Amino acid sequence: MEASEAKVLASACMRRRTVRTFDGTPLSPETCELLKTLASNGENPYGIPVDLRLIDAETYGATSRVIRGTSWYVVGSLPRCPHAEEAFGYVVERLVLAATAHGLGTAWLAGTIDRPAFEHVVGVDRDENRIMPALIAVGVPAARMSALERVMRSKLHADERAPWDTLFFQGDLAHPMTSPDACGPTLAAALSCVRLAPSAQNLQPWRLVCSDGHIDLFEDRTLPLRSIGDVQLVDMGIAMLHLEAGLAQRGVRGTWSFDGPVAGVAGASASATYVATISY
Ligand SMILES: Cc1cc2nc3c(=O)[nH]c(=O)nc-3n(C[C@H](O)[C@H](O)[C@H](O)COP(=O)(O)O)c2cc1C
Known part of the structure; x- marks a missing residue:
């Protein structure tokens, strides 16, 4: 990793927190382009190909019960193989930190999602050789957290x-x-x-x-x-x-x-x- 990229990502490590409440505005075309570019970088230490894409989940009827104010998600899948989960975490977190550096909010989600609907979007329900370990919600953070998010952060000691x-x-x-x-x-x-x-x-x-x-x-x-x-x-x-x-x-x-x-x-x-x- 180049020092210039690392400085941006390391500084984003300090500022990032999970955002579950977004301001309800649609993503601008520029932001969509940025996220698509970030999603196209699948490079990881294991060399496992990671397939990511930005979706408006509303189009597919997929939701997360903890997310408010965005329907945008970065979803993806990769081969079911040793180290797939680590490769996925590494690649998606690079996107998370870069998005944070651009003022966007993100939430990693593995449990509190409509998993069958999202798995259908990425096709892992039709291919047992691929997995979707998690996904992220993305959008512009709202000025205030929802009551649900405040309770969750407190319970998780986030x-x-x-x-x-x-x-x-x-x-x-x-x-x-x-x-x-x-x-x-x-x-x-x-x-x-x-x-x-x-x-x-x-x-x-x-x-x-x-x-x-x-x-x-x-x-x-x-x-x-x-x-x-x-x-x-x-x-x-x-x-x-x-x-x-x-x-x-x-x-x-x-x-x-x-x-x-x-x-x-x-x-x-x-x-x-x-x-x-x-x-x-
Ligand atoms: C792999 C992974 C899966 C997660 N799954 C969920 C989830 O299903 N629902 C949720 O509300 N938060 C989820 N989170 C967010 C964590 O709860 C959060 O990262 C943790 O509480 C620390 O808070 P912070 O991210 O604000 O520092 C997940 C985080 C990771 C890394």
């Missing part, structure tokens, strides 16, 4: 994140980092980007182990698996994008690998599953 010593570790999973002061400023900035990422039910399954020039990512899965796959692996793909942008904003270019952790085995538990490593 403005809160787990402490550093739950999410980030040094050397192995037995040695938690107590604060950003435990690492250098570049790493601290990158990990802060990860910590602000959205995640399903705000469960923040990311566990990151830092060692010299490498960061291993583990998934601490707490949600059950469903036919749509492991939604928390989507969260992991989102975290990968935030981490990469957080490093690259300071000119640190990372390379992804998936062959196993560099981290030591101490502290490893059955609940933490290895996902990926970034080396820099």
Whole structure:
């Protein structure tokens, strides 16, 4: 990732929050063009082709019961294969952050959607070899949140994140980092980007182990698996994008690998599953 793009995305990490209440205005033709351009960039560390498109869901009779004031969604599918969820999370979050940088609001949605209707739109109901792990609502944020959104944010503790010593570790999973002061400023900035990422039910399954020039990512899965796959692996793909942008904003270019952790085995538990490593 180029430093110029990374600066835009990393700064959007700080400002982004889930928007479920939109102002009801239709998207301008320029905004539609922008979103279509963003949706056409499917590049991801796994090289899995991700097929995304912008739709006016009203045309298809598809809705989400938590969204007010927009009928625009970015929907898509990809092959049912190992790492599909991470690739999807990475690609769609790049679009989310770029849209945020342009003043748009977005909401990741995996559960509170009319799933059969959206799956029909993208055709996964007719092709068992493809999945639609999630989608996003997009539009111009309203000045005030709906009452439902306020209640949801409060229930999800959406403005809160787990402490550093739950999410980030040094050397192995037995040695938690107590604060950003435990690492250098570049790493601290990158990990802060990860910590602000959205995640399903705000469960923040990311566990990151830092060692010299490498960061291993583990998934601490707490949600059950469903036919749509492991939604928390989507969260992991989102975290990968935030981490990469957080490093690259300071000119640190990372390379992804998936062959196993560099981290030591101490502290490893059955609940933490290895996902990926970034080396820099
Ligand atoms: C993969 C994924 C799926 C999500 N699914 C839903 C959903 O179905 N309904 C919903 O209202 N929010 C959903 N969210 C939004 C999360 O609840 C939200 O990211 C979290 O509460 C943190 O709040 P924030 O995004 O404002 O920081 C989802 C987020 C992610 C990353």
